[in-house]
Amino acid sequence: MFYLKNIIPILGKLFLGSPETYRMLGVYTEEFGNSKNIHRIFNKLEFEVEYVEYFYGCASGIKGRKIK
Incomplete structure:
Protein backbone atom coordinates (compact mmCIF):
# COMPACT_ATOMS: atom_id res chain seq x y z
CA MET A 1 0.00 0.00 0.00
CA PHE A 2 2.87 2.38 0.71
CA TYR A 3 4.08 1.98 -2.85
CA LEU A 4 0.62 2.53 -4.35
CA LYS A 5 -0.20 5.53 -2.18
CA ASN A 6 3.16 7.31 -2.21
CA ILE A 7 5.56 6.18 -4.92
CA ILE A 8 3.14 5.71 -7.85
CA PRO A 9 1.68 9.26 -7.52
CA ILE A 10 5.18 10.74 -7.52
CA LEU A 11 6.10 8.79 -10.64
CA GLY A 12 2.82 9.85 -12.23
CA LYS A 13 3.62 13.49 -11.54
CA LEU A 14 7.19 13.19 -12.83
CA PHE A 15 6.39 11.36 -16.05
CA LEU A 16 2.80 12.30 -16.85
CA GLY A 17 2.15 15.50 -14.88
CA SER A 18 -0.98 14.20 -13.14
CA PRO A 19 -0.49 12.60 -9.71
CA GLU A 20 -4.20 12.69 -8.72
CA THR A 21 -5.17 9.83 -11.04
CA TYR A 22 -2.47 7.62 -9.60
CA ARG A 23 -3.13 8.68 -6.02
CA MET A 24 -6.63 7.23 -6.36
CA LEU A 25 -5.18 3.85 -7.36
CA GLY A 26 -4.15 3.21 -3.74
CA VAL A 27 -7.57 4.30 -2.45
CA TYR A 28 -9.42 2.04 -4.89
CA THR A 29 -7.13 -0.90 -4.18
CA GLU A 30 -7.59 -0.55 -0.44
CA GLU A 31 -11.38 -0.31 -0.70
CA PHE A 32 -11.80 -3.05 -3.29
CA GLY A 33 -9.41 -5.57 -1.73
Whole structure:
Protein backbone atom coordinates (compact mmCIF):
# COMPACT_ATOMS: atom_id res chain seq x y z
CA MET A 1 0.00 0.00 0.00
CA PHE A 2 2.87 2.38 0.71
CA TYR A 3 4.08 1.98 -2.85
CA LEU A 4 0.62 2.53 -4.35
CA LYS A 5 -0.20 5.53 -2.18
CA ASN A 6 3.16 7.31 -2.21
CA ILE A 7 5.56 6.18 -4.92
CA ILE A 8 3.14 5.71 -7.85
CA PRO A 9 1.68 9.26 -7.52
CA ILE A 10 5.18 10.74 -7.52
CA LEU A 11 6.10 8.79 -10.64
CA GLY A 12 2.82 9.85 -12.23
CA LYS A 13 3.62 13.49 -11.54
CA LEU A 14 7.19 13.19 -12.83
CA PHE A 15 6.39 11.36 -16.05
CA LEU A 16 2.80 12.30 -16.85
CA GLY A 17 2.15 15.50 -14.88
CA SER A 18 -0.98 14.20 -13.14
CA PRO A 19 -0.49 12.60 -9.71
CA GLU A 20 -4.20 12.69 -8.72
CA THR A 21 -5.17 9.83 -11.04
CA TYR A 22 -2.47 7.62 -9.60
CA ARG A 23 -3.13 8.68 -6.02
CA MET A 24 -6.63 7.23 -6.36
CA LEU A 25 -5.18 3.85 -7.36
CA GLY A 26 -4.15 3.21 -3.74
CA VAL A 27 -7.57 4.30 -2.45
CA TYR A 28 -9.42 2.04 -4.89
CA THR A 29 -7.13 -0.90 -4.18
CA GLU A 30 -7.59 -0.55 -0.44
CA GLU A 31 -11.38 -0.31 -0.70
CA PHE A 32 -11.80 -3.05 -3.29
CA GLY A 33 -9.41 -5.57 -1.73
CA ASN A 34 -9.10 -8.51 -4.07
CA SER A 35 -11.30 -10.27 -6.56
CA LYS A 36 -12.36 -13.08 -4.21
CA ASN A 37 -15.31 -11.04 -2.88
CA ILE A 38 -16.53 -10.21 -6.37
CA HIS A 39 -16.05 -13.85 -7.37
CA ARG A 40 -18.37 -14.94 -4.55
CA ILE A 41 -21.02 -12.41 -5.56
CA PHE A 42 -21.07 -13.36 -9.23
CA ASN A 43 -20.80 -17.07 -8.48
CA LYS A 44 -24.16 -16.92 -6.67
CA LEU A 45 -25.91 -15.25 -9.59
CA GLU A 46 -26.49 -16.59 -13.09
CA PHE A 47 -22.81 -16.56 -14.03
CA GLU A 48 -20.09 -19.13 -14.63
CA VAL A 49 -17.10 -17.44 -12.97
CA GLU A 50 -13.42 -18.31 -12.55
CA TYR A 51 -10.99 -16.64 -10.13
CA VAL A 52 -7.58 -16.02 -11.72
CA GLU A 53 -4.28 -14.94 -10.15
CA TYR A 54 -1.60 -13.12 -12.14
CA PHE A 55 2.08 -12.44 -11.43
CA TYR A 56 2.30 -15.22 -8.82
CA GLY A 57 -0.60 -13.83 -6.82
CA CYS A 58 0.33 -10.12 -6.94
CA ALA A 59 -2.78 -9.36 -8.96
CA SER A 60 -6.09 -11.13 -9.31
CA GLY A 61 -9.16 -11.02 -11.45
CA ILE A 62 -12.27 -12.87 -12.43
CA LYS A 63 -13.48 -14.00 -15.79
CA GLY A 64 -16.72 -15.58 -16.74
CA ARG A 65 -19.87 -15.59 -18.74
CA LYS A 66 -23.56 -15.38 -18.10
CA ILE A 67 -25.36 -18.72 -18.12
CA LYS A 68 -28.40 -18.65 -20.40
